[in-house]
Amino acid sequence: MRKKIVAGNWKMNTLVGQGKVLAEELNAFMKTYEMPDNKTVIIGTPFTHLSTCVNVVDTNRIHVAAQNCSQFEKGAYTGEVSASMIRDLGVEYTIIGHSERRQYFGDTDEVIAAKLDQCYVNGLAPILCCGEKLEEREAGRHFEVIESQLRNALKNVSAENFCKTIIAYEPVWAIGTGKTATPEQAEEIHAFIRGLIAKLYDTNAANDTTILYGGSVNAGNAANLFAQPDIDGGLVGGASLKANDFISIIKAI
Ligand code: 13P
Numbered sequence: 001m002r003k004k005i006v007a008g009n010w011k012m013n014t015l016v017g018q019g020k021v022l023a024e025e026l027n028a029f030m031k032t033y034e035m036p037d038n039k040t041v042i043i044g045t046p047f048t049h050l051s052t053c054v055n056v057v058d059t060n061r062i063h064v065a066a067q068n069c070s071q072f073e074k075g076a077y078t079g080e081v082s083a084s085m086i087r088d089l090g091v092e093y094t095i096i097g098h099s100e101r102r103q104y105f106g107d108t109d110e111v112i113a114a115k116l117d118q119c120y121v122n123g124l125a126p127i128l129c130c131g132e133k134l135e136e137r138e139a140g141r142h143f144e145v146i147e148s149q150l151r152n153a154l155k156n157v158s159a160e161n162f163c164k165t166i167i168a169y170e171p172v173w174a175i176g177t178g179k180t181a182t183p184e185q186a187e188e189i190h191a192f193i194r195g196l197i198a199k200l201y202d203t204n205a206a207n208d209t210t211i212l213y214g215g216s217v218n219a220g221n222a223a224n225l226f227a228q229p230d231i232d233g234g235l236v237g238g239a240s241l242k243a244n245d246f247i248s249i250i251k252a253i
Pocket of ligand 1: 009098170174175176177178214215216217235236237238239
């Protein structure tokens with residue numbers, strides 16, 4: 001059975017001390033919360049916070065993610081952080097191909113494919129993001145955009161590696177805007193993505209893949225989104241920075 005996941009993406013927010021407090025608050029809650037085996041909580045912190053967060057949480061209950069990794073293995077790449085460096089800290093996941101990285105940092109489909117490869121080689125599970133921009137949705141091109149992003153990212157990914165991958169659908173127009181996709185709009189794309197995975201791999205892979213929705217998920221709308229058959233949880237930005245809000249979202253799964 002596929003996993004249900006609530007993942008926080010802190011983006012470039014909090015100083016280490018504040019991140020530590022947030023991780024501690026979540027950890028205190030998770031200690032007392034009966035979490036079924038098929039459900040997972042992940043916090044995606046800035047690189048500078050990873051080590052601290054891995055050390056303050058019970059990593060059986062809260063898993064830690066980075067938000068990016070280098071597409072290169074190692075060497076003369078000033079300012080970059082490799083997948084092996086991240087894994088070495090005890091981090092299990094990393095977000096790859098977030099729309100903010102595609103938009104501001106030149107993460108093309110080719111770069112994303114190389115980053116995925118680094119994740120697999122180094123034992124990091126990628127949370128692979130896809131999502132259309134507002135103008136693409138308005139032009140009725142959303143299915144085409146999602147299909148092309150996923151086909152390009154996964155072109156050289158074996159079935160064995162694919163099964164370590166989490167997919168996140170994040171419509172760009174819903175990120176940080178307070179304008180969530182309706183559960184029906186999100187479900188339509190999630191079902192489409194599952195169908196695409198069945199074509200690229202097989203039905204078992206499609207059924208086993210966790211597909212998260214991201215884009216203005218909050219304590220009030222999470223339950224309705226997560227009730228959809230193909231929405232297996234959320235990738236949460238703003239609401240993951242407040243312990244109480246994130247806890248409500250964890251409860252909604
Ligand atoms: P918000 O939840 O702030 O809209 O951000 C979503 C997101 O980009 C998560 O990766």
